[in-house]
Amino acid sequence: MKKILITGGAGFIGSHLADELLNNGYHLRIIDNLNPQVHGYIDKPPHYLSKDAEFIYGDVRNPQIVNSALKGIDAVFHLAAAVGVGQSMYEIEKYTSNNSLGTAVLCQCIIDNHQDISKFIVASSMSIYGEGQYINNNHQIVGNAKRTLEQLKKYIWEPFDTDGTPLQPIPTNENKQPDLTSIYALTKYDQERMCIIMGNAYNIPTVALRFFNVYGTRQSLSNPYTGVLAIFASRLLNGNTPLVFEDGNQKRDFINVKDIARACRLVLENPITRDKIYNIGSGNCYTIKEIAELLSSVLNKNIEPVITRKYRVGDIRHCFADIRHANSELGFSPQINLEQGLTELSQWLAEQISTDEFEKASQQLIQRGLTI
Template sequence: MKETVLVTGGAGFIGSHLARELLDHDYRVRILDNLTPQVHPDGTPPAYVPPGAELIVGDVRDRETVARALQGVDLVCHLAAAVGVGQSMYEIERYTSINNLGTAVLLEALAQADVRRVLVASSMSLYGEGLARDGDRLVEPEERPIEQLKAGQWELRTPDGRVLEPVPTPETKRPSLSSIYALGKYDQERMTLIFGRAYGREAVALRFFNVYGPDQALSNPYTGVLAIFGSRFLNDRPPMLFEDGGQRRDFVHVRDVARACRLALESPRAPGQAINVASGESRSVLDVAQALARATGKTHLTPHVVGKYRAGDIRHCFADITLARDLLGFEPRVPFEEGIAELAEWLAGQIAVDRVEQANEELSRRGLVA
């Protein structure tokens, strides 16, 4: 038996897959999760939490609970967070409390604990508009002007109007924080790496791109885009796409993400680094919606392209995964077509409450959709 790992947020989508990955590689696993109703509507542990993991139900902001959860722990994977760009723009206090304060409480407790390495889940959202090419020159695009977005001109442009070509984004790209969620994830990342340096602990941040796969929270309208599309299809409704659906993203299967986390706990070259975890491929959101429609037999549900902009959204961002390959020995193993087929098979046995239109109405009411 290897070391004991604490996974905060371990009853969630990524956390439960990580717990299973760790158990399969002979780690002891303890989970700390508050079973938030937005993810777990009935407040009970989901069936997909692996039975070999010890579960502590509690909040990462509660000092006593965190101290108890850290007893006898060798390694920590900090995944507990409020997730969702759109919702973060109006539930500012809640997102800041869970993500920023929760990480601060954990790190203060870690200063008193005998934990060797801590991994924190960061996000591609901190890259903003990613990296782009203007002719022969690489550029870091600014946020698109609101006037341009209101005019329905979605692509990234130079100040004189030339369209920029999106390219894979490496870790060297400077942060460009377009949402409260992105700001919080950047804070979580930097706090953890600063803590590691100051206290002589091994700390690593993994910047997750668009993670998908079975066990996503289908009734949470602020979760990953493929889960939202799945919820719509299960209710025989067309997926809703902001802008024109041409936004390009990097979709990585959750089992690949779980494996990357384990490798980051084991690699001697990971500490002190912030590393992209992704597939290294890009796809438009419209292409992804159509792929899931084919896999679920819902091709009659033509995607509804809203032609509107949502505050905090970015146009294109997909990953350069060279660093993950070099430092972790990470290589994505689940092809997109295989992952989509598996997701469709899982969806066939699920029931989802579709809250997408309600969430969009809430954003519109607050002036966060243009």
């Protein structure tokens, strides 16, 4: 039986991955610093985290703790990160330190003392793509679509081709060149590349998984910077309207956290995966407005979203996943559709109390000129 380390294992995705691995016979150790923005102020692991996982309270930037966490470990999932696009634009040091430095310390400990690990898997993000892929009128793929500030100020939301003709969004594949539009994205790319470069140099099978929009139970409802469904849920539970940026027709790919956890296990168990990058999404897309309406409906709230017609600096228009690579090489296909996932989420939400911190977070962006 293999012993697995999950960094950030007390978080949303990490705790579901912990369940998935424990249910499949793995031994588990978790290291997590219980970031108060995610967990509130707690001095022991969150109640939902399985007691069968060994828990180490600690920061991935601390080499002593990381070295002891790595002892006797066969494979590592690196999930620990500060997560939030908007906040990363004004807490640059915090994001760079947690994500880039945290990954550097982990990699350093691995090469110094633990090169015998059989697999290293890092959580990357769709945010590294910037705008997704599009197709133009001549049926050519456009991988560098951009929107100008001038057009956004005129409420023209869709990107155009260089000749001014409209572009159609298509599923984004792993070959699209990254286009980093936020500090968060920069640090996720940093994490991805650092792990893969290290893995190649030291012959450690290393895989980066680019997660799309993950939703499900246990996502922090008090963190106003991450997870659009969790943010909308927190608004609705407090009787507030979900606020939707732009015109609400921007498209994203929502994948249930249990499918993410299964994809992670498939990578762990797949012998051919080394120096690989996979999109992990649902392969479907929904507009943000649709998502707000669907959530309101499953929660039996008669609250319509408000379309703000505001643009957040760094936001992209459309991005949803082409998952054919994960499907053909890992045998991954999502098993939980959005309807099933939202039903389960609504049952969990019914038992939750949340503080709606969205207005406060929104003010931070406005004060800094990061919302137009």
